[in-house]
Amino acid sequence: MTGRFITLEGGDGAGKTTQAELLSAWLGELGRTVVRTREPGGTDLGLRIREIVLHERGHIAPRAEALLYAADRAHHVETVVRPAIARDDVVLQDRYIDSSVAYQGVARGLGAEQIRSVSDWAADGLVPDLTILLDLDVTVGRARVAAARGDTFDRLESEAETFHESVRQAFLAMAAAEPERFLVVDASRSTADVQREIRAAVTPLVVDAA
Numbered sequence: 001m002t003g004r005f006i007t008l009e010g011g012d013g014a015g016k017t018t019q020a021e022l023l024s025a026w027l028g029e030l031g032r033t034v035v036r037t038r039e040p041g042g043t044d045l046g047l048r049i050r051e052i053v054l055h056e057r058g059h060i061a062p063r064a065e066a067l068l069y070a071a072d073r074a075h076h077v078e079t080v081v082r083p084a085i086a087r088d089d090v091v092l093q094d095r096y097i098d099s100s101v102a103y104q105g106v107a108r109g110l111g112a113e114q115i116r117s118v119s120d121w122a123a124d125g126l127v128p129d130l131t132i133l134l135d136l137d138v139t140v141g142r143a144r145v146a147a148a149r150g151d152t153f154d155r156l157e158s159e160a161e162t163f164h165e166s167v168r169q170a171f172l173a174m175a176a177a178e179p180e181r182f183l184v185v186d187a188s189r190s191t192a193d194v195q196r197e198i199r200a201a202v203t204p205l206v207v208d209a210a
């Protein structure tokens, strides 16, 4: 068994949490130890950072926001993700560097390359074995979040539709640039169909070749 690092990306309402839960249960049945985690907020320190980036009432300078995500990531990768991979666990993580590139780099306009380089530095170069991009029409995704939560959006979710559209296009561009790392899944289909496609892509990573 080899330690694996699998990330889930996509806009709000694309179903990352639901799909990760189903995938985690299946990996457990295969006998793999799974570490389910997320950014921001995968550690105690990260939970405090998450509270600031998602719920701070006043303005946060975009560069400060980017560095808060990077600080969360640096601590999380070193204390949770790398140790789990070293134990040969499967790390299943909601959001990673691609979210920073899409939200801060592209949608906030800080520059995709700069944010990728700050994020890579924070993570000391850790790259996922597989990134599952759940791709969904922005209006549909936001309607799902509103239906589930009764219209209470956090700081990022409250951004205009054009912000979320540029996030979506940024993710698709990253997937096109790195097709060997990304699986792009049409998240408008049923939960079961999406999960089936994800399992097919994950199988070769988690089952011993022997």
Ligand code: TYD
Residues within 6 Å of the ligand: 012, 013, 038, 039, 040, 054, 069, 094, 095, 096, 097, 099, 100, 101, 103, 104, 154, 156, 157
């Ligand atoms: P998420 O945990 O998916 O939110 P929720 O649990 O409410 O669905 O993500 C929180 C928000 O943080 C999301 O809107 C995207 C944003 N985000 C960034 O802007 N940059 C980042 O680097 C990360 C990891 C998340």
